[in-house]
Every structure is written in C-alpha cells, then in structure tokens.
Amino acid sequence: MMKTMGALLLTSSLFAGGGSTPAEAKVSNFKFDFGDGPVEKGYIVVSASDGYSAEKGYGFATPEHMRNVPAKGTGVGADAVQFLQFGTKSMNTFNVDLPNGLYEVTVTLGDTARASVAAEGVFQIINMTGNGAVDKFQIPITDGQLNLLVTEGKAGTNFTLSALEIDKLSHHAVTNRTIYIGGDSTVANYYPLAASIQGGWGQMLEQFVDPKEFVVRNMASGGQIARGFRNDGQLEAILKYIKPGDYFILQLGINDTNPKNNTTEAEFKEIMRDMVRQVKATGATVVLSTPQGRATDFNAEQQHSSENRWYRHSIVGLAQEEQVPLVDLNVISSAYFTSIGPDETRSLYMTGDSLHPNRAGAIELARLVYEELKRQGMDGFVEKKEKE
Template sequence: MKTILSLSACCVLASTLATAQPTLPKTNLKFDFGSGKTEKGYMQVLPTTQYTKEAGYGFTKEAQVSAVDRGGKDALKSDFITSDKPFYFTVDVPEGNYDVKVTLGDKAGESTTTVRAESRRLMLDEVVTKTGQLETRSFTVNVRYPQIDAQEKVRLKSRELAYLNWDNQLTLEFNGPSPKVCAVEITRNDKATTVFLAGNSTVVDQDREPWAAWGQMIPRFFKPGNVAIANHAESGEALKSFVSERRLAKILSLMKPGDYLFIEFAHNDQKRGSAYVEPFTTYKEQLKLYISEARKRGGIPVLVTSMHRRNFDSTGHINNTLGDYPEAVRQTGAEEKVAVIDLNAMSKTLYEAWGPEQSIKAFVHYPANSFPGQTQELKDNTHFSTYGAYEIARCMMEGIKANVPDLAKHLMSDIAPFNPAQPDPIAAWHWPLSPMITALRPDGN
C-alpha cells in the first residue's frame, strides 16, 4: 500500500503536535445593552459602543442600532438595543469554548430574534417573545485562532483572512424582523465536549449568503454547556490537503480525551490531481491516519459518508457521482470499529423524496439579481441553500442518535424525529439573511 505522507511531513506533524497549548485564563464578561440604568457588575453597551482594539468589545462599524429604555427598577431588563437590520457585536476572547447567555425581549412590545455566531453558525432560531415577556437563552460557541504553537499556524487561504472564524474574537449576529437584546454574558467553558469537524465545502461554516453547509447548522441542536462544535472544515479541502495545511494538526493540538472528530471528505479526493486518492487504498489509509491520531489523544473518531450531488436520472432517482468512496468509508468504519454516519444513504432518500424539481430549493439555484451584486444565474448542484443545509443537518442528528449514543445524550430535547423520506416543507423554512452576500461559488464541486 502506498504511503501517503512523506517522512519529513510526518516529522513536522509530530513536532507540531508535541507542543502543549498554554492554559488560558477563564473569562466572564457581562454586558448590559441599552441606555437606561446599568446592572451592577455589567458593562453598559450603547448604540455608540463601536468595537475598538483598546476596549476589546463593541458593535461592528456597519451596525445601525438604537436603544430603547422602558424604565423601571430592573436595570438589566428594562432597556435594550434593537435594529431593523442585522447587527454584529464582537468581543476579544482567548481561544476556547464559551457559554453565551442572552436576554431577549421587551417589557412593552414583541420581539423576534435569531442569533448566529462567528461565520453564520446557527445558535438560536427565531426566539419569539410576546409583549412584556423576556427570554434568557444560552448556547455554547467555539472560538479558534490560526496559531498552533510559537512556530506553526494553519495555512489559511486568502479568502479565510476575512472569515469571522479566524479573527481572535467571538462575534454574535443578531437578526430577525424585531431583534431586541437586553443583555449578553460570556463565560469560558473548559469542560464542554468539543466536536471537531474535518471536511470540505459541504461541511464548512459558509460565511456568506446564499451558501450554507450542515456544519454551521448543527450547533442549534445541542444543549448549552455540554457540547461545542468546532468546525474546521474548509471549501475545496481533501484528506491530504487538510493535513498539509496544518488543519488536522490544529485540531489535534486542541483535542482532549472524550472529544470527537467527525470526518467527511470525498468530493475533492476523487478528482485527479495532487489531492487524489484511490477509494479502497490510499483513501482508506488517509482515513485511518485521522482515526489513529485522534485516538492517540483520547478522541473519538466518527466517519461520515459524503452526501450525494443533485444528479437525477430520467426516472427521478439519484445517480451516484461519488463512486466507491462512500463504500470505502463504510469498510474503514467496520475495520477500525469506528461509528459511521451514512449521510450518503440518507441524502439519496432525501433528494428522491424532494424529486428533481423540489430539490432545486435545497441547493443554490437562483435567477440573476436575486441578491445584491449577483448579475448571473446561480446554478449549483453540490452546495446547499440554508434550507438544504438545515435538512442535511437534521439527517446528521438522526445519524448521531443511531450511531453515537453518548453524544446523542446532549441533543436538545425539543428535536422532533426526522425521516429523510418526509423532509420538512420549504414553505415552513425561514432564515433572515445575513448581511454578507456573495455570488462567488465556493471551492469544490
């Protein structure tokens, strides 16, 4: 069997991983949003509180927000920040996992707020409060830095330099028809189980509308405080490039016993070129490298077969464009006694339930001028719309329930069972657009 990594590459990887990460200080930051009284122990956030490096927190410069003060004795809940446009609040924090508690609502009005973190990770989906009702919700967010140690860092692509995932900050996006934010509290969480995601454009936190992937949807499904999703996937990646760009090394440098590594590749690995691997030989060997390295650190590897492309035959059934790669994953899972989530099989059922016409809504198919600056039609049968990504994420939740029971214990109790043969209706899907939009197709196909 052909060796995938050169001896020198293996030595570099081993050297990189040998350097321990420093212990970072705990962080507990409290922000009282609004122009009224400030709650004791909290920092006041006004509409004019723009982010500066000196302060270390604030709204991004694009934010168009206003403050409302309803008066009363409860300083934390009597006032809030709101806007008729999405807005971002960002805070400098050390690398790690954080519990975020937000207080939403209005003593004299209704509110509807969707909360996303970093690059459009879905954390809270449409929190609706009635007049006089206030809701406190929590979620757990992973923050990562490019640095691995004093000498090494992830080899970021030029486009990644603008990602909110790599900027040494925790950024929250407040969105919806009437978002009303009373308070935000951020607390470091060193005990949460981290689920690391290694994959390509079908997994990554797609940072711009109208693109999306399942990795940025699944944080919404986990109980706060217990699990943090660390999505290290990137568009265009294959198993070999993920190693050479130090992305796997970065994950392994952070992994602690009991953490998970979800591995989903194939779309780019099957293409002839420097990243190409044969399905039943070098592809399996690469998968086993990931499995072995995770296990050395007490991590729990989980294999995920890649979802199909939207490619129908004349009878309305899905053509297999991924060859033997999904079967190679299944075989590797059996050989290594690793859980396998068969997203390939579930996606076939899902797509065929939609059919050739309805499935278009699940992918990035939009006529010209659907979005600002989009002068040409978008027609992509690999990458998902937000609706499609959410449905794939629901498939992933069923896969976790069936194959990773210890992790499934941490799923939210309000998740209804999902049958890929009966997808959620597109008419019921609502996703307020994030302000960052692009017509540029992600790498990979």
C-alpha cells in the same frame, strides 16, 4: 468619545489605586474596537500602533507589522487593523493578559474576502468570508495570555480585525464537551452564519445539538482534501483540544477524486486512516461520513443514487476496519431525495449548482446526520429546526 479615553478607562479599571495588579485581580472580560476611527461606547480602543505592555495588559506584539485601515461596516465595523505578517505560528499577534480559565471569544472582521482566525498557534475559525463577518469560539487559557491574529483564508486578500469580545465562562481551563467537524464546501460555514444563502451541513448541525451538552466547532473548508486537512493545520487545531467525551465527524472525498489533487483512492484511504487513529488515541469518538450526491443523480425511474462516487466505498471500508461509527450520508440522503423527487431535491441546492446545498438543503442534510447519530445511540442531540 475620543479613542484615547477608552484606553484611559481601561487603565483606571485595571490599576485603580496605582501599583501592580495581582494575577487574581486581572480583568477577564474585554471589548476591543480596533482602528483609528471613533470608539464605540463600552469598547476599548486599540490602534495599530498600540504595542503590548504588561502595565496595560494588552496590545500588539509587533505593532510595526500592523496598519489602521477603514472598513465598510458601521459601529465597531467602521474601521479595522490589518495584519501585515500572518500565519498560525506568526509572532505578530494581539495579546491580552487573562486569568487562566475557559473563554468565549467573538471576532468581527473588517473588509476581507476570506480570512481565518488563529490563537495559541493554531486555527480557531476557518475561512470567515465577506466584510464584517462575525463568529465566535471557546478557548482555554493556561498561560495567562490570549495570543490572537487574523490569517490565511485566501491568498492576496487583506486579513483585518474590527472588534474582539472576550468573556470568561469558567475558572477551569478545559473546553466544554465539543463536536468537531472536518470536511469540504458541502460541510463548511458560510457567512453571515444566521442568514447565509449557501450552507454547509456542519454549519447547521448546531440546530440539532443540545447546547447544554455540546458546542460545535466546524473546521471544514471549501476545496479541502484529506491530505490538506491533515497537513495544513485543521487537524492540528482539533488535536490540541479534543478529549474523551468529544466527537469528531469527518467527511471528505469529493475533492480528493479530482485529478488535479493527485490523490489515489488508496492514498486517500490511508490518510483518512491516519487521522482516524490520531483522534482515536485522544479518547474522543471518531465518526466517518460519506458525502451526499449531486442534485441530478436521478435515474430514469426517478431513483436517486450516487453510491459509486467520491471514494465512498473506501470510507465505508475504513469505518469497518477501524471500528468507528459511520454516517452513510450518501445513501441516507439519496433515500430522502428519492422520497421528495427531482424538483424538490433541486430546490435544496444552489441555483445552477448540482453539488452545493443552499441553506434549506444544508439544514436537511444536518437533520439526516443528526437522526443517524441519534439512531446509533450518540447523546447530546435535540429535535430542532430553523424557521424559514
């Protein structure tokens, strides 16, 4: 099928019988295949040169800043478009007219080392890594249009988009109950999500969450510090959507202690306090978590401990001062590591890396977080573990 046929099919479905389509008759489910290669069955073709028009109901706001590019995947992943201008506030967006409501958006990237997805002027997905990465997010549409782009993940890399699927979940433009997570590389997502070798506990926590109660939005990113999470867009995205009944779990400190980041412990604590107070003001529940230790933190008696590392004492003190729940993952994980011993502990970390958990390690850390949250009386969790 030629790509032009996809556009003709969309036009006929939107405007059968001619004339304008009333707002209530807008299409609310789409599948877009980007680039100039063959179109996949069931998808609407979008080339980099396809500008938005109200008649069509979709297109790029500034097609002059888009480019068709090849991609190494198959099917919809065999080609893509590249965003030549980007940034969460950029006007160089792909726009889709939609009836107001709640939507699930599935994104497939083209060839890129690392890229993030933004919509409605804020981050939606942080640091998708590798060619053809796939992820999804929920978003409420309140102004009749989705405005999306692929943007910064790693400077100097291409920001590309191969496919987009949009499915309406509800007429109500309100996010489902959500667990938002903030953190660093020990918490972040790794791709492909279902089979990554490395893992962050935030990526794996969903396995212990009842999908009827919560969706999980992991906004953690590698190398992140408290100041960066607050100032560079991740907290902004959470504050845009978070509401009473939601949870926000925040774990930072590992990178803040690195001298290159120039953050004293006192500064770290006050930045964290500011974030806690901003989220508490929305009526959501804030949970602070301390980072787990290194695989090598065993003493001569084979006891694991890292209590004096990574500004843990300030995190514990802040939780007490602001009266928010604390998951002391540092102490909890050390007890677990002691129980399984040094060899089994090392097997839960990446090879040759004492800091970053592998997939199995991330699952165990997520289990410890889940068990502690459940112990403290928080709802929405279920006993479940990925089969190895």
